Amino acid sequence: MRSTRQLSPIVLALEPDNYLRSRALAQAPAATVPVTVSPEAAEHIPADNGSVDAVVASLVLCSVVDQAAVLAEIRRVLRPGGTLAYYEHVRSERRVLAMAEDLLTPAWQRVAGGCHPNRDMLSAITAAGFTVGDNQRFGFAVHPLVPPVAHILGRATSPGPA
Ligand SMILES: C[S@@+](CC[C@H](N)C(=O)[O-])C[C@H]1O[C@@H](n2cnc3c(N)ncnc32)[C@H](O)[C@@H]1O
Numbered sequence: 001m002r003s004t005r006q007l008s009p010i011v012l013a014l015e016p017d018n019y020l021r022s023r024a025l026a027q028a029p030a031a032t033v034p035v036t037v038s039p040e041a042a043e044h045i046p047a048d049n050g051s052v053d054a055v056v057a058s059l060v061l062c063s064v065v066d067q068a069a070v071l072a073e074i075r076r077v078l079r080p081g082g083t084l085a086y087y088e089h090v091r092s093e094r095r096v097l098a099m100a101e102d103l104l105t106p107a108w109q110r111v112a113g114g115c116h117p118n119r120d121m122l123s124a125i126t127a128a129g130f131t132v133g134d135n136q137r138f139g140f141a142v143h144p145l146v147p148p149v150a151h152i153l154g155r156a157t158s159p160g161p162a
Contacts, residue, residue, distance in 0.1 A: 009033050009053075010033070010034055010036070011031070011033055011034065011035040011036070012035075012036050012038060012045075012046070012047065013028070013035055013036065013037045013038065014038050014039075014040050014041065014042055014045065015037060015038075015039065016039055016040070016041045017113070018039075021037060021039060024037045025037050041064075042057075042060065042064055042070045042073060042074070043064070043065075043066065043069050043070055043073055044073070045073050045074070045076075045077050047077040048077070049076055049077065049161045050076075050077070050078065050079045050080065050082075050160055050161050051077060051079065052077040052078050052079065052082060053078075053079060053082050053083070054078075054082060054083040054084075054085060055074045055077070055078060055082070055083070055084050055085070056085045056086075057074070057084065057085070057086045057087075057088065058086075058087045058088075059087060059088060059089065060088075061086070061088050061119065061121050061124070062088060062089060062115045062116050062117070062119055062121075063113055063114045063115050063116075064114075065114065067119060067121075067124050068124065068127070068128065071124060071125060071127075071128035071130075072128060072162070074128075074158075075128055075129055075130070075158050075159075075160075075161065075162060076161045076162070077161075078158035078160065078161075079158070079160060080158065080159060080160030081157060081158070081160075082157070082158045082160070083155050083156070083157060083158070084125065084130055084155065084156045084157075084158060085154075085155050086121070086125070086152065086153070086154060086155075086156070087151070087152070087153045088119075088121045088151065088152055089117065089140075089149050089150065089151050090119060090120060090121045090122065090137075090150050090151065090152050091117075091118045091119055091120045091121075091150070092149075092150050093150065098118065101117045101118035102118050104117055104118075105117055105118045117149070121152060122135065122152055125156050126156075129158070129159055129162065130156035130157060130158055130159075131156060131157045131159075132154060132155075132156045133154065133155045133156060133157060134154050134155055135152055135153070135154035135155075136152065136153045136154060137150060137151070137152050138150075138151055138153075139151070
């Protein structure tokens with residue numbers, strides 16, 4: 001017999017930056033589901049192997065020090081068939097723009113909290129063993145005077161812990 005009992009989702013939000021974590025802590029009580037805000041970094045997600053249904057990465061894989069290690073950690077905690085939902089700015093497919101991003105990255109990292117404008121996130125997600133499902137790639141400009149930057153928005157499925 002199938003149970004009709006609904007399980008409430010539990011959200012664990014990781015934010016190592018003190019200021020941004022204080023903003024998240026202030027907003028968490030207003031959420032419609034219980035949200036626990038933790039100072040842990042994504043390299044050490046406080047969750048058991050294969051215990052998580054979905055991970056959301058929004059403009060974070062650009063900023064982590066070791067992107068491959070973080071993707072491996074996300075895969076460790078996701079159950080087989082679990083979802084990695086992502087929204088990230090990524091390396092341009094235009095060679096000249098990608099070279100400009102490579103030149104900009106060392107300085108940009110220092111002033112923008114470790115952000116790398118030149119990362120090919122989709123390849124990294126695939127290399128970590130995920131199967132990319134629907135993926136949209138589009139240009140987005142934060143200001144009319146700033147050129148659009150390539151972004152990806154989509155979902156990938158985890159095979160479960162390696
Ligand atoms: C560009 S900000 C994006 C903020 C927010 N996620 C958003 O979508 O607006 C990059 C974020 O990545 C976080 N971050 C950097 N390194 C991290 C790590 N190792 N683990 C988890 N979060 C990290 C920063 O603290 C910051 O909140």
